[in-house]
Amino acid sequence: MKKITVVGAGGKVGTAISYALVSRSIPTELVLMDINEKKARGEAEDLRHCAAFTDTMNIRYGDVEETANSDIIIISAGAPQEANITRLTPLKKNVAIYKSMVPDLAKNSPDAIFLIVTNPVDILTRLTIELTGFPKERVIGSGTLLDTSRLKYYLGQTFNISPNNIEGYMLGEHGDTQFAAWSLLRFAGIAFDDFLEMKGEKFTDSERKELEDKIRKVAFEIVACKGGTDLAIGLSIATIVDCILNDKKLVYPLSSLIEDAYGYSNICLSLPTVIGREGVLEKWVPKLNDEEIQFFKASCEAMKEYTDIMFEELNK
Numbered sequence: 001m002k003k004i005t006v007v008g009a010g011g012k013v014g015t016a017i018s019y020a021l022v023s024r025s026i027p028t029e030l031v032l033m034d035i036n037e038k039k040a041r042g043e044a045e046d047l048r049h050c051a052a053f054t055d056t057m058n059i060r061y062g063d064v065e066e067t068a069n070s071d072i073i074i075i076s077a078g079a080p081q082e083a084n085i086t087r088l089t090p091l092k093k094n095v096a097i098y099k100s101m102v103p104d105l106a107k108n109s110p111d112a113i114f115l116i117v118t119n120p121v122d123i124l125t126r127l128t129i130e131l132t133g134f135p136k137e138r139v140i141g142s143g144t145l146l147d148t149s150r151l152k153y154y155l156g157q158t159f160n161i162s163p164n165n166i167e168g169y170m171l172g173e174h175g176d177t178q179f180a181a182w183s184l185l186r187f188a189g190i191a192f193d194d195f196l197e198m199k200g201e202k203f204t205d206s207e208r209k210e211l212e213d214k215i216r217k218v219a220f221e222i223v224a225c226k227g228g229t230d231l232a233i234g235l236s237i238a239t240i241v242d243c244i245l246n247d248k249k250l251v252y253p254l255s256s257l258i259e260d261a262y263g264y265s266n267i268c269l270s271l272p273t274v275i276g277r278e279g280v281l282e283k284w285v286p287k288l289n290d291e292e293i294q295f296f297k298a299s300c301e302a303m304k305e306y307t308d309i310m311f312e313e314l315n316k
């Protein structure tokens with residue numbers, strides 16, 4: 001049995017996650033929970049009609065009792081996405097939503113892995129560790145996985161190569177302080193600077209900054225066009241779920257608790273993370289160059305500040 005719960009399943013992101021899970025036949029049981037029961041019931045019925053094209057699975061709307069003994073609980077419930085705000089803006093609203101539901105979800109599924117998607121995802125991942133009391137390995141945020149996919153996509157377009165042959169990461173906060181770890185970037189195993197030299201091409205510092213800036217902001221361009229981003233995060237989450245359930249031990253830039261990473265501990269943000277059936281198997285602290293270390297520290301400082309605000313809200 002592979003029982004998955006999606007909380008916020010009536011929303012855009014929850015719907016995209018559920019569809020990605022079903023279309024890849026990942027769960028055997030899928031429970032859709034949302035405060036908007038009618039919408040979640042509608043999504044469940046629609047998804048059940050995928051039956052002839054996927055492996056048969058039990059898909060249903062459920063309240064918190066129905067979610068009991070889930071293997072993975074994915075949460076995208078929260079305030080709607082908006083253009084022209086930062087991902088940190090809805091923090092207080094979403095802390096209140098998490099406080100109202102995460103303890104009950106955890107009580108009903110004491111062995112589950114929580115997968116956090118709601119923004120600000122790094123802060124809510126930290127909050128979920130606190131609200132569940134679970135070992136830190138069993139609380140994971142989607143972090144900069146989607147941003148990293150964007151990095152690979154744009155570089156693939158620029159250099160006419162498949163994103164699947166590009167290894168590298170956006171690291172830090174899933175937000176304004178994220179940065180590209182250029183020193184770790186590899187094209188089919190060849191270090192980026194060596195690749196450029198081999199091809200006789202250039203990718204200047206200002207082009208690098210421009211691309212990082214595009215990646216930081218592109219979600220808001222999409223929000224302005226269609227009211228939110230949903231499809232790519234849906235597939236990102238299905239990929240993580242598949243990695244967990246099948247104990248694949250793949251390395252993704254995901255948000256989880258860091259311990260002594262360049263001197264920072266006790267906050268959540270993205271570093272290369274080995275993922276398997278027990279959740280986080282290893283959190284790597286790779287050697288970065290001096291400039292990247294400064295960016296990483298700036299991201300940690302931002303997360304520290306907002307984690308403090310989160311704890312103030314939690315203790316109100």
Ligand code: NAD
Pocket residue numbers: 007008009010011012013014033034035036076077078079080081097100101116117118119120121142143146174227228229230233
């Ligand atoms: P949405 O408004 O479409 O959906 C949110 C859903 O949450 C709604 O269906 C709402 O009814 C539900 N909800 C609210 N309070 C609830 C509660 N107490 N219990 C159960 N359900 C509740 O918003 P969306 O576009 O789906 O975005 C959801 C979240 O995902 C946002 O925080 C957004 O920023 C985030 N997001 C994260 C990433 C990422 O990379 N991590 C990417 C895209 C969006």
